[in-house]
Amino acid sequence: MEALILTIIATSIPLLLAATGELIAEKSGILNLGVEGMMLSGAVGALGAVLWLENPYYGIIAGALSGLLMASIFSVFTINFMTNQVATGLGLTIFATGLTGLAGAPLVGKTIPSLPKIEFFLLSDIPLIGSILFKQDFVAYLSIAIIIFISFFLKYSKSGIILRAVGDDHQSAHSVGYPVKKIRWYATCFGGMCAGIGGAYIPLVLTPHWSEGMTAGRGWIALALVVFASWIPWRIIVGALIFGGITIAQLVGQARGWPIPSQLLSMMPYIATIIALTMISGRLSKNNSVVPSSLGKPFFGGQ
Amino acid sequence: MIKFCTRIFSLITLGISVLFFVISSAFAGSPTKVGFVYLTTPGDHGWTYAHELGKQMVEKRFGKDVKVSVVENVPEGPDATRVIRELAKQGNEIIFTTSFGYMEPTLKVAKEFPNIKFEHITGYKRSKNVATGNIRFYEGRYIQGVVAGLMTKTNKIGYIGAYPIAEVIMGINAFAQGLKSVNKDASISVIWANTWYDPVKEADAAKVHIAEGADVLAQHTDSPAMLQIAEKNGAMGFGQSTDMSAFAPKAQLFASINNWGPYYIKKIEELRNGKWNTGDGPNHWPGNVWGGIKSDMLVISKFQNMPANVAQKAQEALDGIKSGKINIFAGPLIDNTGKEIIPAGKALDDGALWGMNYYLQGVNGKVPG
Numbered sequence: 001m002e003a004l005i006l007t008i009i010a011t012s013i014p015l016l017l018a019a020t021g022e023l024i025a026e027k028s029g030i031l032n033l034g035v036e037g038m039m040l041s042g043a044v045g046a047l048g049a050v051l052w053l054e055n056p057y058y059g060i061i062a063g064a065l066s067g068l069l070m071a072s073i074f075s076v077f078t079i080n081f082m083t084n085q086v087a088t089g090l091g092l093t094i095f096a097t098g099l100t101g102l103a104g105a106p107l108v109g110k111t112i113p114s115l116p117k118i119e120f121f122l123l124s125d126i127p128l129i130g131s132i133l134f135k136q137d138f139v140a141y142l143s144i145a146i147i148i149f150i151s152f153f154l155k156y157s158k159s160g161i162i163l164r165a166v167g168d169d170h171q172s173a174h175s176v177g178y179p180v181k182k183i184r185w186y187a188t189c190f191g192g193m194c195a196g197i198g199g200a201y202i203p204l205v206l207t208p209h210w211s212e213g214m215t216a217g218r219g220w221i222a223l224a225l226v227v228f229a230s231w232i233p234w235r236i237i238v239g240a241l242i243f244g245g246i247t248i249a250q251l252v253g254q255a256r257g258w259p260i261p262s263q264l265l266s267m268m269p270y271i272a273t274i275i276a277l278t279m280i281s282g283r284l285s286k287n288n289s290v291v292p293s294s295l296g297k298p299f300f301g302g303q
Numbered sequence: 304m305i306k307f308c309t310r311i312f313s314l315i316t317l318g319i320s321v322l323f324f325v326i327s328s329a330f331a332g333s334p335t336k337v338g339f340v341y342l343t344t345p346g347d348h349g350w351t352y353a354h355e356l357g358k359q360m361v362e363k364r365f366g367k368d369v370k371v372s373v374v375e376n377v378p379e380g381p382d383a384t385r386v387i388r389e390l391a392k393q394g395n396e397i398i399f400t401t402s403f404g405y406m407e408p409t410l411k412v413a414k415e416f417p418n419i420k421f422e423h424i425t426g427y428k429r430s431k432n433v434a435t436g437n438i439r440f441y442e443g444r445y446i447q448g449v450v451a452g453l454m455t456k457t458n459k460i461g462y463i464g465a466y467p468i469a470e471v472i473m474g475i476n477a478f479a480q481g482l483k484s485v486n487k488d489a490s491i492s493v494i495w496a497n498t499w500y501d502p503v504k505e506a507d508a509a510k511v512h513i514a515e516g517a518d519v520l521a522q523h524t525d526s527p528a529m530l531q532i533a534e535k536n537g538a539m540g541f542g543q544s545t546d547m548s549a550f551a552p553k554a555q556l557f558a559s560i561n562n563w564g565p566y567y568i569k570k571i572e573e574l575r576n577g578k579w580n581t582g583d584g585p586n587h588w589p590g591n592v593w594g595g596i597k598s599d600m601l602v603i604s605k606f607q608n609m610p611a612n613v614a615q616k617a618q619e620a621l622d623g624i625k626s627g628k629i630n631i632f633a634g635p636l637i638d639n640t641g642k643e644i645i646p647a648g649k650a651l652d653d654g655a656l657w658g659m660n661y662y663l664q665g666v667n668g669k670v671p672g
Binding site: 011211 | 343344346347348349461492493494495497498500501502503504505506507508510511512513514515517526527528531532535549550667668671672
């Protein structure tokens with residue numbers, strides 16, 4: 001049981017990070033569909049850095065920087081050149097898939113040391129809870145810290161409120177004097193860094209090698225998670241764990257021979273997302289505050 | 304005057320280049336043009352990588368006598384038709400399409416170009432100018448079963464399959480036959496990944512197998528993720544398509560390696576000698592290739608991380624298959640619901656293997672769908 005819970009947590013962390021990053025970008029009004037591409041570049045960057053510098057912690061930094069690089073390409077196009085965000089995001093993923101394939105070619109067939117688990121002395125020895133809460137790797141703790149930070153940032157800090165204002169009505173935010181483009185740049189880049197670390201987690205912890213397209217669609221799940229969480233940070237944790245839980249339950253069911261078709265269970269996370277979407281849009285008609293109103297709209301005014 | 308000079312000059316240049324062309328082609332002989340269609344890129348370190356190694360053997364063997372063109376990353380479906388047609392138009396004389404899903408596109412284009420030869424990998428439909436090639440992967444699975452049966456302490460074997468199709472089920476059943484030959488108490492549980500390639504999911508499936516008590520793992524998916532998880536958790540496993548011992552030096556018992564080179568070379572040679580054919584039988588046309596250990600198309604890597612007596616048993620199984628002494632699907636065969644598939648004294652033929660939709664004794668559960 002313990003091993004299964006740990007597997008669920010591990011499989012959720014890339015989703016958690018990528019979704020958190022995307023949430024911030026979307027809160028500022030930027031819909032970046034390039035999450036998959038940013039995760040891939042994070043993965044290849046991390047693996048390359050660890051092979052070069054031989055320390056898995058540099059992999060985290062390299063992953064963040066690779067994601068950041070992709071996000072800045074996206075920002076230049078959508079924020080400065082005001083291109084369509086959906087098309088640019090899709091383009092970014094396609095571009096990054098090709099680029100990482102090229103950059104990763106020399107890394108194929110190599111393996112790296114995994115990120116070590118951090119233990120807290122006696123706490124880690126508590127049965128079950130100890131290994132779940134106090135025996136994780138650095139990125140796992142980091143992702144929880146980021147979510148807690150984001151929750152407070154969006155709700156209570158002035159910068160967080162400004163960020164939300166930009167996402168809700170960029171015209172008004174601009175007329176009050178806030179630098180809309182600059183704020184969106186920051187938010188998108190933060191999103192890119194989170195997605196990059198999320199992607200880096202795959203070679204750093206889950207399966208320490210590089211192969212082309214190894215994120216296998218997790219970036220798209222992360223996008224769905226943001227909607228599932230209805231743009232509220234802590235719900236991303238719930239969503240990611242549900243998604244990871246169903247994925248693992250499906251595999252356990254097969255190994256134990258449960259009489260449920262595996263295809264049906266594989267569909268569950270997506271069905272959950274559709275239900276969540278329906279519920280949110282139902283609530284939208286009454287209360288307009290869930291989706292950032294300027295989401296996906298380019299900002300033409302200012303600078 | 305200047306105009307005249309230029310004209311003369313260009314005429315001379317043209318003449319010289321034509322002369323060069325004629326001479327060079329006369330001496331070199333025209334190279335045989337060979338086309339390849341890949342599903343992914345050689346970077347997958349699995350299926351396509353094995354084809355790439357085969358292609359390199361072709362280039363090494365024929366040198367300047369062949370001209371190879373490759374198209375990578377071709378999705379199965381309408382795109383494939385377009386790519387194959389393009390290769391045919393470019394004058395390739397023989398085209399290898401290296402994935403099951405190219406079957407219909409290959410047949411379609413072959414109809415439009417009756418003078419070009421097509422070789423479809425892992426398919427079962429043929430025509431006048433479409434032959435098929437495949438490897439008897441299941442022979443390696445049998446040896447895996449023997450080794451797994453001797454190595455397991457928990458008597459639980461975890462198997463990760465891609466899709467429940469005959470190709471994969473055949474492998475599971477061959478594994479079960481090998482397992483049964485040395486260990487009657489062990490059983491196989493199967494997890495379907497419903498994908499050929501998703502390293503994280505393959506890793507998750509491996510973790511689940513280990514959590515459920517399996518200590519030897521086998522896979523019919525493409526990435527080295529399963530072996531890496533085995534390595535981390537002190538379990539054992541087998542490499543797929545290529546030698547994966549670099550990923551799991553302590554966990555890989557051996558790998559079944561796909562070796563397409565000899566088949567490619569044979570077919571190109573036949574084409575150059577004018578002997579290429581698809582035969583004329585309905586099911587077992589002599590021009591079509593389904594080779595295994597005996598014809599070196601399936602190569603078994605070094606036996607490692609196992610005691611000498613296990614390695615010896617594995618070697619015996621390998622020799623038995625090579626000499627034909629071991630018939631993996633010889634009767635009596637009983638499926639895991641107790642139904643008799645074939646009585647003692649008989650054996651399944653190749654056609655019956657492609658119709659497998661049941662598990663033999665030793666496998667838990669039932670085939671989905």
